[in-house]
Amino acid sequence: MKTRNFHIVIVMLASLLAAACNSDALDPDKSVITEDTSVKNSFDEWLYTNYVIPYNIRFLYKMQDIEADISYTLSPADYTKSTQMARIVKHLCLEAYDEVTGGKDFICQYFPKMFHLVGSAAYNSNGTIMLGTAEGGLKITLYMVNDVDISNVQLLNNYYFHTIHHEFAHILHQTKNYPVEYKDLSGKFYVQDSWIYNLEYLEQGFVTAYSSKEPNEDFVEVISTYVTSTQEEWEKLLTAAGEKGRPIIEKKIAICKNYMLATWHIDLDKLRTIIERRSSELGMLGLDNAL
Amino acid sequence: MNRIKRYIEMFAAAVLVLCSAASCLFKNEDVFEQTASARISALMDKAREAIDRHPEGFVLQYFGQEGRGGYNFVIRFESGKAFISCENAETDRVDECLYDILKEDGAVLSFNTYSGLLQYFHEPSFSDVDGAGGDYEFRIEGVDEDDNIRLKGKTGYSKMQMFPLPAGYTPQSWLEAVKQMQKQWEGDFYIYSDGYERLGSCIGQLGGKVLCVKLGAYPDANTYDYKRSAVYTPDGFRLQSKLEIGGYYGQDFRLKDGEFVSTDGTLIFASNGLTAPKYEDMAGPWILSYNNYFGKYFAKVITISTSKDGETLYIKNLFSNRELDNVKLKYVNGRLELHPHYLGKYEGYFVWGILFDTKQSTVLWDEQTCTRGVFTRENNRDVFYFSDCSTAVGDYSADGLILYEFTSETPSTNTRINNLDILCDICIYR
Numbered sequence: 001m002k003t004r005n006f007h008i009v010i011v012m013l014a015s016l017l018a019a020a021c022n023s024d025a026l027d028p029d030k031s032v033i034t035e036d037t038s039v040k041n042s043f044d045e046w047l048y049t050n051y052v053i054p055y056n057i058r059f060l061y062k063m064q065d066i067e068a069d070i071s072y073t074l075s076p077a078d079y080t081k082s083t084q085m086a087r088i089v090k091h092l093c094l095e096a097y098d099e100v101t102g103g104k105d106f107i108c109q110y111f112p113k114m115f116h117l118v119g120s121a122a123y124n125s126n127g128t129i130m131l132g133t134a135e136g137g138l139k140i141t142l143y144m145v146n147d148v149d150i151s152n153v154q155l156l157n158n159y160y161f162h163t164i165h166h167e168f169a170h171i172l173h174q175t176k177n178y179p180v181e182y183k184d185l186s187g188k189f190y191v192q193d194s195w196i197y198n199l200e201y202l203e204q205g206f207v208t209a210y211s212s213k214e215p216n217e218d219f220v221e222v223i224s225t226y227v228t229s230t231q232e233e234w235e236k237l238l239t240a241a242g243e244k245g246r247p248i249i250e251k252k253i254a255i256c257k258n259y260m261l262a263t264w265h266i267d268l269d270k271l272r273t274i275i276e277r278r279s280s281e282l283g284m285l286g287l288d289n290a291l
Numbered sequence: 292m293n294r295i296k297r298y299i300e301m302f303a304a305a306v307l308v309l310c311s312a313a314s315c316l317f318k319n320e321d322v323f324e325q326t327a328s329a330r331i332s333a334l335m336d337k338a339r340e341a342i343d344r345h346p347e348g349f350v351l352q353y354f355g356q357e358g359r360g361g362y363n364f365v366i367r368f369e370s371g372k373a374f375i376s377c378e379n380a381e382t383d384r385v386d387e388c389l390y391d392i393l394k395e396d397g398a399v400l401s402f403n404t405y406s407g408l409l410q411y412f413h414e415p416s417f418s419d420v421d422g423a424g425g426d427y428e429f430r431i432e433g434v435d436e437d438d439n440i441r442l443k444g445k446t447g448y449s450k451m452q453m454f455p456l457p458a459g460y461t462p463q464s465w466l467e468a469v470k471q472m473q474k475q476w477e478g479d480f481y482i483y484s485d486g487y488e489r490l491g492s493c494i495g496q497l498g499g500k501v502l503c504v505k506l507g508a509y510p511d512a513n514t515y516d517y518k519r520s521a522v523y524t525p526d527g528f529r530l531q532s533k534l535e536i537g538g539y540y541g542q543d544f545r546l547k548d549g550e551f552v553s554t555d556g557t558l559i560f561a562s563n564g565l566t567a568p569k570y571e572d573m574a575g576p577w578i579l580s581y582n583n584y585f586g587k588y589f590a591k592v593i594t595i596s597t598s599k600d601g602e603t604l605y606i607k608n609l610f611s612n613r614e615l616d617n618v619k620l621k622y623v624n625g626r627l628e629l630h631p632h633y634l635g636k637y638e639g640y641f642v643w644g645i646l647f648d649t650k651q652s653t654v655l656w657d658e659q660t661c662t663r664g665v666f667t668r669e670n671n672r673d674v675f676y677f678s679d680c681s682t683a684v685g686d687y688s689a690d691g692l693i694l695y696e697f698t699s700e701t702p703s704t705n706t707r708i709n710n711l712d713i714l715c716d717i718c719i720y721r
Contacts, residue, residue: 008304030329038391039371062389062403065428073415073422073446078405079389119405123420146405
C-alpha cells in the first residue's frame with residue numbers, strides 16, 4: 001500500500017515538473033523587491049536616531065491599514081501630534097525603564113519592536129472605545145493620538161501611558177508568568193466582556209472596571225495604574241475601594257511588586273518615582289518645537 | 292482484483308503524464324506583457340511623474356458615500372507633503388499632511404497623516420463608528436497623457452478623478468470659482484431633452500450638491516427616481532456617475548444661458564421658474580415642517596427674523612418654554628440651510644448644537660454644567676443625543692432631537708461642523 005502511494009506521488013511530481021515548461025527568460029537585472037521610495041523627512045531621521053539605532057524599535061506614525069485592525073474605521077495620526085508622542089514615549093517610557101534597569105538592554109530585549117499610531121479611537125458599537133492593543137509582543141498600537149494634549153499630564157497618563165505600561169506588562173507576564181495565587185484573589189468577580197457594566201469594581205478589589213474582565217487584564221491593570229498614579233492618587237483609589245476592596249488591591253499590588261522585582265529586577269516604586277519625575281520634565285522637552 | 296486496480300492506477304498515471312506533457316506543446320500568448328508587480332510599479336512611476344510635473348497642484352473631485360455630495364479639493368504635492376484646500380472650508384485654509392504612493396494589490400495614493408479637511412467624510416465617532424464612508428486612500432486606476440489621474444476610494448469604492456490645476460487658477464481662485472458656480476443652482480429645476488421635451492424635475496439638496504430627480508412629477512426629498520452627487524467646476528458641474536433619462540445621457544454639464552447642458556447637448560437642467568423669496572422677505576411667520584432623525588414628521592408655526600449680515604436667519608419661537616430659542620439658518624441660493632448654533636464652552640471645547648422640538652426645560656445650557664442632569668463629554672468630535680437629560684449615545688427625545696458637537700476651533704460665522712449640517716431635511720412655508 002505504501003509503495004503504491006509512493007508511486008502515485010512520484011508520477012504526480014513528474015507530471016507537475018513536466019508541466020513547468022514555461023520558457024520565459026529570467027531577467028537578472030530586475031528585482032521583484034520594491035524599495036521604499038517615500039520621502040524621508042526630519043522626523044523620520046529623528047526616529048532612526050532615537051528609536052531604531054538605540055532600541056531597534058520602529059515607530060510607525062504614517063497610517064498603514066495593514067498594521068491596523070481592519071474591522072474598525074480609523075483615521076491617521078496628525079504629524080505634529082506624532083512627533084510629540086514619539087518624544088513623550090521615549091522620555092516617559094523607554095528611558096524610564098532604562099533608568100530603573102540601568103541600561104537599554106531590558107527594553108531592547110523585551111519591548112515590542114513596533115509602535116503604531118492611529119489618530120482616532122477605535123470605536124466599538126457597544127459605546128466603548130479601544131485605546132491600545134499589543135499583538136504577540138511585537139507591536140503596540142496607540143489610538144486617539146490626535147487628542148494628545150501635551151499640557152495635560154494626567155490625560156497623557158490615563159489615555160496613553162497607562163495603555164503602554166498595560167501592554168508591556170502583558171508581554172512580561174506572557175514571557176514569565178506571575179504567581180497563580182493572584183488569580184484567586186478576585187476569582188469569582190471576573191465577568192469577561194460584561195466588565196463595561198461593572199460599577200462596583202473598586203469594592204470587588206479591582207483598580208479599574210476593565211480589570212474585572214479576566215486575571216491577566218487585572219494583573220497588568222494593577223501594574224499600569226500603579227506606575228502612572230501618584231502616591232496620593234493611589235491612596236485615594238484605595239480609600240474609594242473601602243473595607244472590602246482595599247485589602248484585595250493591597251494584596252494584588254504586593255504580588256505585582258514581588259513579581260517585578262524577583263523576575264525582572266524592577267522596583268515598581270522606583271519606576272513610579274522615575275516616571276513621576278520625568279512627567280514633571282515634559283515642559284523641558286520643547287514639544288512645541290518641530291522636529 | 293488487485294491486478295485490475297493496478298492497471299487502473301497505471302492508466303490514470305499515464306493519462307496524467309500525457310496531459311501534463313501536452314501542456315508543453317502549445318504556447319498561449321500572455322494577456323499582459325509584464326507581470327502584475329511590474330505593471331503596478333510602472334503605474335506608480337507614472338503617477339509620481341505626473342504629480343512631479345505639476346507643482347501648481349491638482350484638483351481632486353471628491354465623492355464620498357452616495358448622497359453626501361461632491362467636493363473640490365485642491366492639493367499641492369511637494370517633497371512628500373500634501374497641502375490641501377477644500378471648498379467645504381474657508382478658501383484660505385490649507386491643511387498639511389504627508390502622502391505616499393504605495394504598492395499594495397495595486398498602486399495606492401495614501402494621505403497617511405491627518406488632514407481635517409480630507410477626513411471630513413471618513414473620521415469615525417461614537418455616533419458613527421464607521422465614519423461617513425469617505426476615503427483618504429485611493430487606488431490609482433490609471434494616468435492618461437494629460438496627467439489626469441483616475442482614482443477609486445479604497446474602502447468606499449467611489450470613483451473620482453484628479454487633474455492638474457488648470458492654468459490661470461490658484462487653489463483659492465479655483466475654489467472661489469466653483470463656489471460661485473454652485474450659486475447658479477438656485478431654486479429647483481426641470482430636466483429637458485435637447486428638443487425641450489420635459490423629462491422630469493429635480494431638486495438639489497446640500498445647495499445643489501446632491502440632485503434628486505423625479506421622472507415626470509415634482510419630487511420631494513424622499514421620493515425620487517435618481518439621486519446623484521454633483522461636484523461643481525468653474526463652468527458647470529460633474530455628476531458622480533452618468534445620468535440616463537429616456538435614452539438621454541449626461542455626466543458633465545456646462546452652464547449656458549442660465550441652463551446646465553450636458554457636454555453632448557442632449558440633457559438640459561433648466562430652472563422651473565419658481566423663484567425663492569428674497570432674503571428680506573423671509574422675516575415673519577412661517578410653518579416649519581421637518582422629518583426628525585428617525586423619519587417622524589413634525590410641523591409647527593415659527594417666526595423668522597433676519598440679521599444684518601444678509602444671510603443669517605433666526606427662528607425666534609421654535610421652543611415654547613426654553614432658554615435657548617435661536618436656531619440659526621443660512622439663506623443659500625434661495626434655500627435654507629440649517630447651521631449649528633454656537634452654545635458655549637465646555638472643558639475648553641466649543642460646543643455647537645442643532646435643537647429641534649424637545650423638552651427644553653430639562654436641557655438648559657450652562658457653561659459650568661452644560662446641562663441640568665447627567666452629562667459626559669466622551670470625545671471632542673462627537674454628536675450627542677439627549678433625552679430628558681439622560682445622556683446615553685443614541686438616545687433621542689420622543690418628539691424631537693438635540694444634537695451636540697464639540698470642536699477645538701474658534702467659532703467663526705462660516706464654521707460648519709462635521710456631522711451637524713447634513714442630518715435633517717426641513718421645509719418652511721407660509
